[in-house]
Amino acid sequence: MACSMRDGVTSPMQRPPDKVTVTSGRSYRLIDHPSEVEVHIEALELASLFEQAALALAAISAEDSADVATQPPEPIALHAADGEALLVQWLNELIFRSEVNKCVYGDIHVHHASEHELRATIAGHCPRAPKTSVKAATWHGLTVTRNHGRCAATFVLDV
Amino acid sequence: MHTNESPTLVGFAHPSDVVFEAFVDTAASRQGRPSNGEGTGDAPRTSTSANMCIRILADDTLASRMALDRSIEQLRNVASLDGIVSPVIGMPDMHEGYGFPIGGVAATPYPGGIISPGAIGFDINCGVRLLASSLSHRDVSNVESLLHECMRSIPTGYGRSGRLTIDSAQLDRILEGGAREIVRGLGLGLADDLDVLESGGCMHNASSSAVSTRAKERGCDQLGTLGGGNHFLEIQRVQTIFDSESARVMGLFEGQVTVLIHTGSRGLGHQVCTDYVQTMDAALAKYGLHVPDRQLAFAPLWSPEGQSYFAAMNAAANFAFANRQVLTHRVRQVFASRTASAPLRVVYDVAHNIAKIETHEGRELCVYRKGATRAFGANHTELPVRYASIGQPVLIPGSMGTSSFVLVGLGASSLAFASACHGAGRAMSRGASKRLVRGSDLRRSLEARGIAVRCPSNAELAEEAPAAYKDVERVVDVVERAGLARKVARLVPLGVLKG
Numbered sequence: 001m002a003c004s005m006r007d008g009v010t011s012p013m014q015r016p017p018d019k020v021t022v023t024s025g026r027s028y029r030l031i032d033h034p035s036e037v038e039v040h041i042e043a044l045e046l047a048s049l050f051e052q053a054a055l056a057l058a059a060i061s062a063e064d065s066a067d068v069a070t071q072p073p074e075p076i077a078l079h080a081a082d083g084e085a086l087l088v089q090w091l092n093e094l095i096f097r098s099e100v101n102k103c104v105y106g107d108i109h110v111h112h113a114s115e116h117e118l119r120a121t122i123a124g125h126c127p128r129a130p131k132t133s134v135k136a137a138t139w140h141g142l143t144v145t146r147n148h149g150r151c152a153a154t155f156v157l158d159v
Numbered sequence: 160m161h162t163n164e165s166p167t168l169v170g171f172a173h174p175s176d177v178v179f180e181a182f183v184d185t186a187a188s189r190q191g192r193p194s195n196g197e198g199t200g201d202a203p204r205t206s207t208s209a210n211m212c213i214r215i216l217a218d219d220t221l222a223s224r225m226a227l228d229r230s231i232e233q234l235r236n237v238a239s240l241d242g243i244v245s246p247v248i249g250m251p252d253m254h255e256g257y258g259f260p261i262g263g264v265a266a267t268p269y270p271g272g273i274i275s276p277g278a279i280g281f282d283i284n285c286g287v288r289l290l291a292s293s294l295s296h297r298d299v300s301n302v303e304s305l306l307h308e309c310m311r312s313i314p315t316g317y318g319r320s321g322r323l324t325i326d327s328a329q330l331d332r333i334l335e336g337g338a339r340e341i342v343r344g345l346g347l348g349l350a351d352d353l354d355v356l357e358s359g360g361c362m363h364n365a366s367s368s369a370v371s372t373r374a375k376e377r378g379c380d381q382l383g384t385l386g387g388g389n390h391f392l393e394i395q396r397v398q399t400i401f402d403s404e405s406a407r408v409m410g411l412f413e414g415q416v417t418v419l420i421h422t423g424s425r426g427l428g429h430q431v432c433t434d435y436v437q438t439m440d441a442a443l444a445k446y447g448l449h450v451p452d453r454q455l456a457f458a459p460l461w462s463p464e465g466q467s468y469f470a471a472m473n474a475a476a477n478f479a480f481a482n483r484q485v486l487t488h489r490v491r492q493v494f495a496s497r498t499a500s501a502p503l504r505v506v507y508d509v510a511h512n513i514a515k516i517e518t519h520e521g522r523e524l525c526v527y528r529k530g531a532t533r534a535f536g537a538n539h540t541e542l543p544v545r546y547a548s549i550g551q552p553v554l555i556p557g558s559m560g561t562s563s564f565v566l567v568g569l570g571a572s573s574l575a576f577a578s579a580c581h582g583a584g585r586a587m588s589r590g591a592s593k594r595l596v597r598g599s600d601l602r603r604s605l606e607a608r609g610i611a612v613r614c615p616s617n618a619e620l621a622e623e624a625p626a627a628y629k630d631v632e633r634v635v636d637v638v639e640r641a642g643l644a645r646k647v648a649r650l651v652p653l654g655v656l657k658g
Binding site for chain 2: 030032033034035036037081084085088089092095099100102129130131132133135136138139140142156158159
């Protein structure tokens with residue numbers, strides 16, 4: 001028997017979107033991944049892109065992620081070498097705070113986001129219906145692009 | 160598994176028909192980047208072979224399934240890293256992960272090689288521990304009650320805290336002492352337990368000071384917790400004995416009630432990996448290294464970054480050994496209060512996400528197993544005395560509701576750096592599984608088969624449905640046919656506590 005190994009970067013695996021969520025300004029796609037969760041986001045600007053990434057993370061973490069925040073707001077300021085590193089750092093910051101503070105952050109305001117810097121305020125609540133435990137944001141298949149006035153990002157969460 | 164693209168995996172001259180290989184020119188994937196020693200720093204001067212072997216252990220069915228995801232492509236990315244020795248190996252349960260495939264094994268020279276946190280993953284020393292009771296399943300009519308009490312004693316799921324309160328000094332001792340500190344320091348366990356844990360439940364070269372404050376903060380209240388995802392605790396019975404002598408040595412008999420625990424280093428390990436992938440990513444430029452996937456970011460093993468990660472990884476591994484030890488204590492308490500069993504006896508404890516220094520074919524190597532189990536053969540010097548005559552116990556959990564297996568390693572160093580699979584391996588995404596299976600239906604189906612289930616969420620239950628995994632019987636069969644390990648016993652579930 002002989003079997004072939006693909007040479008390119010595209011998988012033959014069909015990956016239909018798991019879910020498209022577009023409710024009151026929230027939009028992200030969860031894409032099938034054999035073992036983890038892949039997220040794709042499009043937005044008009046980087047700040048919105050980072051907000052959407054945070055909201056996707058919250059929605060994966062708890063059924064009631066959109067509930068009103070009950071915890072005091074927390075400021076966040078991050079610096080990174082590039083846009084991809086900044087996105088991973090942002091998500092991992094949220095994952096860390098969620099686990100330590102036992103809450104889900106569904107109230108996200110990104111005040112400023114560039115290729116290297118992010119400033120935001122977040123607020124969370126203790127979820128009544130926790131869902132998937134997210135271990136970390138990975139660097140695998142990570143992209144952050146800006147083309148013709150639109151931004152897009154793809155990332156994989158280890159769950 | 161037939162496409163018109165190269166390279167091609169071909170059958171290997173091996174007594175079995177479950178070994179496939181491809182030789183890939185990794186120099187091509189290194190084009191445009193500096194080779195060893197040409198960077199801005201001191202890159203590792205290790206294996207630079209351009210012709211790397213990718214070896215897949217699978218039958219036709221499993222190999223075809225691997226071709227449907229990116230796992231072989233990910234294995235090739237691993238092979239392309241400067242400093243990895245040939246071959247890189249895919250176990251029969253291999254599937255796509257992030258960076259390094261789940262079910263992948265690779266090695267690098269020690270101490271001159273490289274180290275990548277992504278080659279171990281976020282759940283450092285995720286592993287499995289098997290406990291054996293003295294009871295036959297016919298003597299245990301209260302599995303529901305046992306499971307319920309286990310659930311009350313063991314927090315499961317997202318970010319849950321354990322019942323054990325430790326201070327920072329105790330945490331530091333646990334990070335450097337592993338399960339030994341839980342038994343000797345906290346008194347949770349039997350001295351004999353330590354004799355039958357991989358590495359004695361304590362990785363040397365661990366340093367608590369290499370673990371960030373954040374990682375400690377994340378993990379300090381999680382000792383004695385199961386976590387979420389595919390982690391579980393299962394009450395089982397020994398259904399079939401395949402190798403009576405090995406089973407006798409392990410104290411296993413048909414009908415016996417056992418408990419299998421699958422969990423790892425929890426948030427502490429996740430944060431250690433998070434911290435050091437970032438460190439390695441930043442260090443790539445310093446050492447003039449390039450990666451095909453940033454999750455595979457690495458540094459020379461001997462570099463400050465490499466040494467620091469190695470010490471932190473070993474500390475996180477110790478935390479995982481300690482976690483499974485605390486869970487053992489909790490389950491023992493439950494069985495002691497509700498059954499007539501003698502104290503549950505630890506059969507063995509294996510790590511399946513870890514890097515270890517080992518000697519293979521006369522070479523000292525750092526072996527990376529991500530979703531793979533060490534499988535030393537009989538008389539290996541690192542084996543517990545009790546198992547020296549039979550080989551290392553290899554514990555393979557099945558998917559929920561299906562069989563698990565106990566095997567003994569055969570020490571296949573040249574074929575697979577003495578490794579075996581770690582489970583059934585996912586065959587379907589979590590989303591697809593939820594679309595295919597309703598959690599409530601699955602729960603009823605398991606209960607109809609006499610399997611008690613405790614899982615707070617039907618959606619989470621559906622994600623781990625047996626249909627989402629490969630056939631563990633087939634995977635284990637390939638492990639045996641390839642000569643990696645020999646089947647000793649099949650265990651079937653009586654009750655499942657899902658993390």
